[in-house]
Amino acid sequence: MPYETIRWSLENDVAEITMDRDAPVTALNARMCDELFDAACRCDAIGARAVILTGTGKTFNVGGDLDEFASAADKADHVTRMATMVHAAVSRFAHMDAPLICAVNGSAGGAGLSMALSGDIVLASDTAKFVSAYTASGLSPDGSLTYFLAKHIGLLRAKELMLTNRVLTAEEACDWGMVTRVIAAKDLLEDARGFAKAISAGPTKAFGRAKQLLETAYSENLETQLDKETRAIAAMMRTQDAQGGIAAFLAKQTPNFSGV
Numbered sequence: 289m290p291y292e293t294i295r296w297s298l299e300n301d302v303a304e305i306t307m308d309r310d311a312p313v314t315a316l317n318a319r320m321c322d323e324l325f326d327a328a329c330r331c332d333a334i335g336a337r338a339v340i341l342t343g344t345g346k347t348f349n350v351g352g353d354l355d356e357f358a359s360a361a362d363k364a365d366h367v368t369r370m371a372t373m374v375h376a377a378v379s380r381f382a383h384m385d386a387p388l389i390c391a392v393n394g395s396a397g398g399a400g401l402s403m404a405l406s407g408d409i410v411l412a413s414d415t416a417k418f419v420s421a422y423t424a425s426g427l428s429p430d431g432s433l434t435y436f437l438a439k440h441i442g443l444l445r446a447k448e449l450m451l452t453n454r455v456l457t458a459e460e461a462c463d464w465g466m467v468t469r470v471i472a473a474k475d476l477l478e479d480a481r482g483f484a485k486a487i488s489a490g491p492t493k494a495f496g497r498a499k500q501l502l503e504t505a506y507s508e509n510l511e512t513q514l515d516k517e518t519r520a521i522a523a524m525m526r527t528q529d530a531q532g533g534i535a536a537f538l539a540k541q542t543p544n545f546s547g548v
Contacts (some may be wrong), residue, residue, distance in 0.1 A: 291545075292450060293320040296327050301547070302326075302484040303336040315353040316399045318366065321373035323338045328380035335364040337488040337547050340480050342391035343400075351421055367403020370386065371430045376400060378406050378432045382503070385496025385547075387487050391480035392458075393473070397421040402431025405440060406464060408506065409487075411480050413473040418466060419455045439506060440465050491529040492547035 295306040305327050307314050313327035331339050342351055346387075346547045352370070360366035381388045389394060390407030398421045412418075419439075423431045429450060438446040448454060461467045471479050487495070497520040504513065524530045529545045 289323065289326045291323050291327075293317065294323045294327060296330070298336060301335075301337040301484070301488045302340065302481070303331045303334075303338070304340045304342070304481075304484075305331075306342050306344060307349050312345065313340065313344070314343050314347045314349050314400075316349055316351060316370070317353040317356045318370050318372065318373075321377070324377040325373050325380065328377045328384070331386060331483045332380060332384040335547070336384075336386045337490075338389065338484040339384075339386050340389045340391055340484050341381075342477065342480065343393050346394040346415075348390075348392045348394050348396040348404060348416065349398075349400030350395055351400050352427075361470070367508045374403075374431055375395070375511065378403065382406060382432075382499070385492045385499075387495055387499070389480050389483055391476055392416045392418075392467070393476055395419075399431035399433075402429065402433040402436070405436040406432050409483060410466065410468045411476060411483070412461060412470050413476045414458050415468050415473045416458040416461075417455055418458075418461045420449045420453055422453075423450060424453045437466075476478045489545060489547045491524075491527070491533060493527050493529060494524050497524060532535065 293307065293309050295308055297304045305324070305423065307320065307322070309315070309317070357363055387408040388403045388406070389409045389411065392404045392410065392412040394413065395416065395417045396404040397419045401418055401420060404418070420429065420433065437449065443462060456466070458467060458470045462470050500529065501513070501516055501520060504516065508516070528548050533543040533545065
């Protein structure tokens with residue numbers, strides 16, 4: 289589909305998605321929800337081995353476009369359609385093998401915060417801000433926020449952010465466990481691309497299985513999780529990357545992973 293609210297590129301197995309509505313503030317509208325889902329499917333279909341999601345200017349994404357909400361004839365139906373599509377995008381990113389690197393260049397609020405926290409690696413500009421924002425408009429969270437936030441920072445702190453809409457700086461978010469690393473604003477995208485380059489040279493299928501296993505780390509009992517680990521590592525032993533990686537280790541050589 290032609291993109292109007294995002295920019296998409298692919299280079300050396302790294303896909304880069306930039307949310308950009310050509311406006312001072314990037315907010316999530318219905319078109320962007322559709323395009324993010326299309327871009328997520330595209331990354332998966334072409335076999336991208338790492339994906340970067342970022343924004344432009346002073347905002348990563350500030351959440352739902354309230355002007356668009358207000359102008360919708362049937363507001364509940366409009367939000368249902370938007371949430372369904374952005375949830376499909378989050379799910380596709382979460383379930384693909386390629387790790388998702390969120391490069392949070394500026395303010396992340398509402399669904400923007402949700403998307404930022406859904407990343408496998410979350411890099412934040414030192415000027416970034418993080419806020420739930422939903423209840424400030426009389427809304428409840430969506431976009432995976434109730435799934436990821438409590439896992440990252442614990443239930444009580446998640447409740448604090450959702451109920452009070454406290455704004456966190458990048459350093460505070462990192463201290464709380466919402467962010468992997470804080471980076472100087474001028475270096476953010478370069479560092480994100482460096483991360484992506486390194487990850488794209490790794491064992492992509494093994495990364496995907498690790499993501500799947502960690503997804504159920506808090507929900508499965510020990511025996512079920514152990515069984516999943518057994519099945520996963522046995523499946524990985526059948527991959528070219530595992531066979532080549534083991535051989536390279538035994539020969540004291542650097543492995544050359546191909547992602548298969």
